Amino acid sequence: PISTTFSPAKHTKPLLDSKQMNPIISIIMGSTSDLPVMEKAALFFDEMEIPFEINALSAHRTPEAVEQFAKNARQRGIKVIIAAAGMAAHLPGVIASMTTLPVIGVPINASLDGMDALLAIVQMPPGIPVATVGINGSLNAAILAVQMIATGDESLQQKLAVYKDELKVKITQANEELAN
Numbered sequence: 632p633i634s635t636t637f638s639p640a641k642h643t644k645p646l647l648d649s650k651q652m653n654p655i656i657s658i659i660m661g662s663t664s665d666l667p668v669m670e671k672a673a674l675f676f677d678e679m680e681i682p683f684e685i686n687a688l689s690a691h692r693t694p695e696a697v698e699q700f701a702k703n704a705r706q707r708g709i710k711v712i713i714a715a716a717g718m719a720a721h722l723p724g725v726i727a728s729m730t731t732l733p734v735i736g737v738p739i740n741a742s743l744d745g746m747d748a749l750l751a752i753v754q755m756p757p758g759i760p761v762a763t764v765g766i767n768g769s770l771n772a773a774i775l776a777v778q779m780i781a782t783g784d785e786s787l788q789q790k791l792a793v794y795k796d797e798l799k800v801k802i803t804q805a806n807e808e809l810a811n
């Protein structure tokens with residue numbers, strides 16, 4: 632059973648003991664102050680009924696815990712990691728350096744309009760890629776993570792197709808309203 636109904640209040644401290652949910656996607660944030668942005672990703676996983684976990688770990692403040700997380704994620708059943716950080720945003724790259732799981736990086740606007748985090752996350756040296764989305768782009772990170780998982784899951788692929796159809800309908804309806 633999937634028991635990931637997301638409640639921000641429940642998720643303000645590290646939850647690395649959430650193994651009973653069998654999460655397949657892990658959201659890691661540099662700080663709980665990133666949660667207002669990352670909530671959108673969590674809510675999308677709820678909508679798609681994907682078991683996930685969300686934790687705060689910092690490349691600078693808790694480096695040992697980041698190493699432990701990155702080295703164990705695959706054997707815990709995680710398929711994709713979403714790592715979000717602001718300022719000198721080393722977290723996604725550091726995690727990517729210690730796992731063969733795909734890592735999606737979300738630059739958080741915590742200073743300099745998020746440009747510092749964007750450049751820190753996207754400019755990885757050859758060999759250690761981080762799939763970087765836009766500044767505060769947590770929803771796109773979540774959609775991309777689900778698309779990765781859906782490559783081997785036909786029913787999930789169908790759910791994504793419905794979601795994308797709904798986006799199309801929204802634009803079509805908006806156009807019709809403008810024309811009337």
Ligand code: RP5
Nearest residue numbers: 661662664716717718739741
């Ligand atoms: C980064 O520093 C975090 O990801 C956050 O975006 C930023 C500020 O963190 P706090 O000082 O609010 O904990 O590491």
